[in-house]
Amino acid sequence: xxxxxxxxxxxxxxxxxxxxxxxxxxxxxxxxxxxxxxxxxxxxxxxxxxxxxxxxxxxxxxxxxxxxxxxxxxxxxxxxxxxxxxxxxxxxxxxxxxxxxxxxxxxxxxxxxxxxxxxxxxxxxxxxxxxxxxxxxxxxxxxxxxxxxxxxxxxxxxxxxxxxxxxxxxxxxxxxxxxxxxxxxxxxxxxxxxxxxxxxxxxxxxxxxxxxxxxxxxxxxxxxxxxxxxxxxxxxxxxxxxxxxxxxxxxxxxxxxxxxxxxxxxxxxxxxxxxxxxxxxxxxxxxxxxxxxxxxxxxxxxxxxxxxxxxxxxxx
Numbered sequence: 001x002x003x004x005x006x007x008x009x010x011x012x013x014x015x016x017x018x019x020x021x022x023x024x025x026x027x028x029x030x031x032x033x034x035x036x037x038x039x040x041x042x043x044x045x046x047x048x049x050x051x052x053x054x055x056x057x058x059x060x061x062x063x064x065x066x067x068x069x070x071x072x073x074x075x076x077x078x079x080x081x082x083x084x085x086x087x088x089x090x091x092x093x094x095x096x097x098x099x100x101x102x103x104x105x106x107x108x109x110x111x112x113x114x115x116x117x118x119x120x121x122x123x124x125x126x127x128x129x130x131x132x133x134x135x136x137x138x139x140x141x142x143x144x145x146x147x148x149x150x151x152x153x154x155x156x157x158x159x160x161x162x163x164x165x166x167x168x169x170x171x172x173x174x175x176x177x178x179x180x181x182x183x184x185x186x187x188x189x190x191x192x193x194x195x196x197x198x199x200x201x202x203x204x205x206x207x208x209x210x211x212x213x214x215x216x217x218x219x220x221x222x223x224x225x226x227x228x229x230x231x232x233x234x235x236x237x238x239x240x241x242x243x244x245x246x247x248x249x250x251x252x253x254x255x256x257x258x259x260x261x262x263x264x265x266x267x268x269x270x271x272x273x274x275x276x277x278x279x280x281x282x283x284x285x286x287x288x289x290x291x292x293x294x295x296x297x298x299x300x301x302x303x304x305x306x307x308x309x310x311x312x313x314x315x316x
Contacts, residue, residue, distance in 0.1 A: 007111045010034045012309050013103055015086050015249065016118030018043050019295045020280030022069040023302035024116050024309075029076030031310050036110055037073075038103065040085040044120050044246065044281070045295075047136030052145050054295045065295075082107060089115065089249045097275040098316065113316070114309045117249060117263060117271075117278040118302060121291060123241035126158060128183070129209040131239065138212065138222045139237040142293060143170040146236070152176050153215065153235020156224060160187045160202060163240045165194035171238065172198065179232060181224060183207045205230065210237065243291065245282060258284045262291040269305025275312070279305035 012028055014021045017039025028035040045051065045062045052058055057065050073079045084105040092111065093099035101115045123141065125131050131139060139158075140146035147170065155175035157167050160182040168178050180195060184206030187195075195202055206227035213223040213233055224232040245251070245261050256264040256272035262284035269277045279301040284291045292298075 007109060009100060010036050010110070010112040011313060012036075012114040012116055012306075013038065013101065013110055013112035014116045014118055015089070015103065015247070016120060016280065016282075017041075017066070017081070017083075018045075018118060018120055018280060018298065019065075019069075020120070020283075020298040020302035020305075021116070021118030022066070022073065023299040024118060024279060024306035025073055025079050025081070026069075026076070027303045027306035028310065029073060029079035032078050033310060033313070034078045035080070036112065037079070037081045038086050038105060038110065039081060039083050041083060042246075044122060044293075045136070048140075048146075049137055051295055052148065057295075082110075086247070086249070089253060091253075091275075097273050099275075101275070113275070114312060115276045116269075116305055116309055117247075117276065117282065118280045118298075118305075119245070119247035119249065120280050120282040120298075121243045121262060121293070122246040124244055125241050126183070126239060128158065128207050130211050131158075131237075134210060134212060134222055134237065135239070138220050138235075139210070139239055141239055141241055143167065143174070143238065145294070147171055147174050147238075150175060150236030153221065154179060154233065156181050156222070156232065156234045156237045157200075158207065158237055158239045159183055160185060160191055160195075161240065162188070162191060164191055165198065165200075167238050167240075168195060168198050168200045175235070177201075179203060179234075181207050181226075181232075184227065203230075203232070247282075250278070250282075258286075260284050260290055265305075267304070268308040269301060270308055277305040277309050277312075 011033040014037045084107045088104040100113045154177040215221040250263045263278040265283040280298040
């Protein structure tokens, strides 16, 4: 099928080439839907040297995971992967989004009957000097994805906000010792009480910088240099980045957003606009307090959203 200006009208356009987008493409390809995946080459897990808690890929570099996914998709004739960046998305008919969408990219315009956003979130790290260089290796945000790698060491938790007691609880069975670095901020009495109940030490001094260090075991660690002159050698550092949408398309299309900044979706990946679906850590269901930042969860959401796309096309 073609549009009025002779551009091919694909069944679906998937914007984003991470786990959610790739899984969505596979699901649509297996139902012989004509789908185009737009992959900018920028990924949230770029800083990490290995993925974890992904069955069959535990410890695998993200680039290797994507290469395997690309080889899988290459077997499906109706799936096209374009390494290009999307810049703008508009409905073909502003009065009826179900007529399809036009995506403007580096390589020209792409049109599709349905749109699946898998553009994800980005992490805004605390401004601690040196932290960006450690993030994804000896500094991490998810105990499920990276906590095990810090086993048997002293683990720091940067910041004493409401998140600190929960992170401490998750890491308590893994770390040999836990230290919360309040980074010069006042600690809420309820947070302090919860940390005290867990036996977690709290250091109040400002963190001047963090740097890579070598543990006695030979593994990489992190050294926190505090404003009071103390240093603390750590096997790992847990941080809580602020989350922001990695792409502006949901806001520009006027989709409903949640307080997290992610797209509001239902359990089937449907957004507030007919014809638009979303999956991955940039999509947020009402059942969760925050977007789920997990490769396996992103893949599951991509599969479900793709099935919803297919169902929507069937109904049309």
